[in-house]
Amino acid sequence: MSSSGDIDKARFAPSYVLEAFSKCGVRLASKTPVKTASLILDEYEKTILKMREELEDHEVPHPEIDIRMVWQKLLRQLNEAALIEKPTMDDVSRLAIYFETLSNPVYPMPDMHEVVHSIYKRGMPMGIISNAQFYTPIIMNFFLTGLISDFEDVEYFDRYLSIYSYKEKRGKPDIALYKKAAGRCFKHHQVSPEQILYVGNDMLKDIYPAKSMGMTTALFAGDCRSLRLREQLPELKKVKPDYLINRLDQILEIIQ
Incomplete structure (x- = not known):
């Protein structure tokens, strides 16, 4: 999205x-x-x-x-x-x-619904680290379920692994958000950072901090509107995602 x-x-x-x-x-x-x-x-x-x-x-x-x-x-x-x-x-x-x-009109990427359902059925916990507002879960739930509700939790996603900037009063790429998510992953699911696949569309706000925490990263380049490479930034010169994907269903291939 x-x-x-x-x-x-x-x-x-x-x-x-x-x-x-x-x-x-x-x-x-x-x-x-x-x-x-x-x-x-x-x-x-x-x-x-x-x-x-x-x-x-x-x-x-x-x-x-x-x-x-x-x-x-x-x-x-x-x-x-x-x-x-x-x-x-x-x-x-x-x-x-x-x-x-x-x-700021938003739309779901192709295969989002199917990929989320597939991962959920496998019993793999999913989380969100998002520069978000209160309406982000409302929009996400509509795309995933077709229902409009004011629930603060996104269907199929672990509430403890969902970190929203407006609640934390700090946004990406603040490493504190990623530390909090990693800590909760280990506490609730005994999952260490290197076992986490973090998917994002922004090299600075997603890939850079996630790799700093030792997470496995995938850069989603399937939407030119939201893709942010930020190649001019010196701090990103040596930062490379572990995977480069242009379709969400490629996530399922990575986690096989």
């Missing part, structure tokens, strides 16, 4: 703000809605930057925020300016989801 929850990858436009507000039933009382939406976008990006800077002050190298807190602050400001009625937390969550799906 391409870049779900990674707010750095989104592409923003005032029309997305207006459509998201409309879908949520939040009326924007402005005579110049497009201009107001542009101002909302500016404040949205400034708020994200400020919240991350506050986390950096606490020595978090790759800080991550909960996007609901951003929208909650923005909606409160709009309410104080008499541009919208007093919002509820449901408004905040729904607005965040609609804006995400409009500005």
Whole structure:
């Protein structure tokens, strides 16, 4: 699944703000809605930057925020300016989801469903390390089951091995996320790092930290939209994935 929850990858436009507000039933009382939406976008990006800077002050190298807190602050400001009625937390969550799906559309890769089912049936534990937001499990569950729910756990994946950046307040490539996942793998399944196959699409945020932890790595290069080679980075000059795949079903060949 391409870049779900990674707010750095989104592409923003005032029309997305207006459509998201409309879908949520939040009326924007402005005579110049497009201009107001542009101002909302500016404040949205400034708020994200400020919240991350506050986390950096606490020595978090790759800080991550909960996007609901951003929208909650923005909606409160709009309410104080008499541009919208007093919002509820449901408004905040729904607005965040609609804006995400409009500005950063995601889709499942071919064979995802079949590969996940096959690994699950083999009794192999699966986990997730993701630059994610609260809606990432919602989207994943929809792709895997066809159902829409607000469960925080992704079907077929071990909840103890699922590490989400918005919960940890730190994002990839922070090695702390990988240490936590590796520790839980050993604690709950007696699986050591070299026995873990880590699949990712980003050389810096996925392959580099996973290899630093001693994990076996596979770079997924089957989606040009999400593939990040970052060949210009000096720290990646000597970093090579153990496997290079362009189809998800190749994972099944690796774990035979």
